[in-house]
Amino acid sequence: MTYMHNDSTITGGRRPPGRPKDMAHLHRRREDILECATKLFASRGFRNTDLKSVADQLGVAKGTIYNYFDTKNDLFFACLAYGMQRMRASIDQETADATSTFQLLERGMHAYFAFFDANPDLVELLVQERAEFKTRETSTYFQHVEQRKARWVDLYETLRRDGIFRDIPGEKIFEFVNHQVYGALFANYFSGRKQSLQELTAPILDIFYRGVLSEKEQIQGT
Template structure:
């Protein structure tokens, strides 16, 4: 038994099952026996691939992040205008979360049981994705822009928008449509005319994206300042 070669397929099956079970219950409520029973294998088989329940939990996160990074790599591979790249990136991550709901739940659950070294590696995997996107912004944005001056914060804002869209998605939400809205709002703000969102994310530029009319509050403030613009 000890000399038998480990099977990548068995390991992958254990990870898929563990991700599902861990997402349904808190870490301390899950037994290794539960995962083994769901798979129809002995608990000893799981321990041939993972040293402990903690190691298995950690592996579900790392494998999911590696898969997400590969998907992001593919999305960023083809050169395109910045708006197109951002839309493509957002849609890719949303679809990844859509198709891996259990992984998404685990990714955003703060589990104190992880070893500090495991948590550090988890953070490193995420950091690599952040660096990918930060590099895109630094290369594509003009130097005076806020996103170019503070790329790390810009990436975290973008990821926050993606996370919220995935976490609070409605039954009728679709990744492509959400990606258009998120990309337009991220690049040009929520004052972009809603009818222009598609043009913005096709890379037709800010010049083609007309701003919506000033709100009542904005017009009143302008009036109090003697009609001068506050922009």
């Protein structure tokens, strides 16, 4: 039974009773929580981060966090989604106005590395996700990869048809690039030294395009 004696004729039906919601405030706070939690999840690990410490860090009560996220797990996945969304936005923006195929490839890889140079916490979150939530079908990250896959495979196939790429299936090439990029990302993360990823773009593309064998060897190898 809903309360019905709300005499809306008085206000002409325009304004609801009570204090109006401050949407901006809610949105801002939600993001504050996401950013703070991301930082802590990343630096201490999901299981070693208790919500009390997130709240303390924010100068907020524990209960407040629960006003924005139902459970600790939910908060974690929201951090993940928030990070992934920013990643997508960042890469899309960087690659939007590429004028050539090669430029697209270079910008894509560069944008990817640049984003993670600036947001290493997201790598940590991806690792945490896999470590703690084993039951999940696919990781958030790979859902993203799958979504973008077709686009890249098409690109590679075009280059192959045009005789620019050798006769290698686009899918294989995609896999190769994907592994390279992914490996660089995680190797950097796992090795503990936080070097710049962006700088890898050029050397990676060099080998990717031309291989390591000298000209002489390539001819012999044929």
